[in-house]
Amino acid sequence: MPPPNTSPNDVAAVDDIGLATPAFSPLYQQIKGLILQSLQAGDWKPGESIPSEMDLAARYRVSQGTVRKAIDELAADNLVVRRQGKGTFVATHAEQHVQYRFLKLIPDTGDSSAEGPAQRTIIECKRTRASAEVARPLALRSGDSVLQVRRILSFGGTPTILEDLWLPGHAFKGLTAEQMAQYHGATYAMFELEFGVRMVRAEEKLKAVLPDETQARLLQIPPQTPLLSVERVAYTYNDTPMELRRGLYRTDTHHYRNELN
Amino acid sequence: MPPPNTSPNDVAAVDDIGLATPAFSPLYQQIKGLILQSLQAGDWKPGESIPSEMDLAARYRVSQGTVRKAIDELAADNLVVRRQGKGTFVATHAEQHVQYRFLKLIPDTGDSSAEGPAQRTIIECKRTRASAEVARPLALRSGDSVLQVRRILSFGGTPTILEDLWLPGHAFKGLTAEQMAQYHGATYAMFELEFGVRMVRAEEKLKAVLPDETQARLLQIPPQTPLLSVERVAYTYNDTPMELRRGLYRTDTHHYRNELN
């Protein structure tokens, strides 16, 4: 016996809760979009649980299976974490064991946990104005206010990474070197907890370069030592760029590891 | 009314077709495993279609939904490609528009298609014995027969990549420089068509290095030019390593692009 089923394209229930859906897309995609909006709006904070599948199904007037498929995709995008028997939680950089969300530099020995946590030295933390090169990837206009941070990460006492960060001034008002130092290591966790900015995705461009004098001195290496330059743009929800980061990695004892599928 | 449903853990139908399933796993995982075995065994060749979901469901005595979930995972792993209205096809490096399956080097201009196809020059193609460094990642013993290939890839006439390949001798008997040259560009397609070896996955280790004299000469660059060293191990089904490749990339006009989720 067929259920009293409305057409799969019927988005009446969705429209009922007040959202326009101009083009066709499967119901579960629309549900995914709605949940995404709630995530962006901060209806559920990182680390908290979202409503159960049954709740959401009732709320959106669809079957549990449809909600499930929507959440499955959000989980695949790392926006949400499912835990059997407990619920579905908004992904977070804090509290989790995901210390280095985007860092792919690994000691050549392979034992990435043995070298222990990184020591971080903040060299500089100042408010400046964006140059054209910095403004473009951050979707700002040159001259806009940006926060610039320069720091060194050391592993086992050896300076290994020299990093420059640029952050949009409007989103990170009041960021201080003290804050950067407090959260030893968990920079993205700090962005979340202190500024409500959750990074979701990143793109990196890698090149091999030679350091200038200042860079060589800071990393305590001879000039002419080839370094891996990693330029990263990190995005929040909505593909909004929120961080530009340029790292210089020593690769004599470490390497950048990547998996291809 | 409940269906005449056997327990979810009942693998009778699976056992019926003659396979042991020692530990517990969801039915769809077991089905995935069975399909995987057929792929490895070559029951369906790359580019061909596999049986329809209904067929497989009948064959394994499970519902279409269960087969679907199994195939969904295989599709997510890039082992299989679904095409609505046509069927599900074994993924292939040939015929597809996926010219460079694993190459992540991109011109800085971003317009990766404008520079046209790479010109390939084979410098060397010989049979040797594996050194310890080569044997380990290929899961061979040092001294085992390996094929070694050295070649240069040029973009727009500029030598950009110097590559050394090592292939297990037993799987690539009779590989010649002519074969390498014939398939301009589509090396992995050749492996598939000529040797029945389909690469499924790869791992890369990146470092910044300086070239030695020979390397600098071959790439027509001054010494002291920093290069990106990319060491890749490519795997077939079953996590069997089948290729070790070491590339030296010029990164003055190109960069290695990576996306992080």
Add this chain to the structure above:
DNA sequence: CAGTGGTCTAGACCACTGG
């Protein structure tokens, strides 16, 4: 024990492809 996500089924209908 109740509540959560995870698996499985059966059946209906939609969207796309090709003869």
Add this chain to the structure above:
DNA sequence: CAGTGGTCTAGACCACTGC
């Protein structure tokens, strides 16, 4: 038009969590 994958539903039961 028949056959394929894609969506959606409804309902049952399993596995895990925590009270």
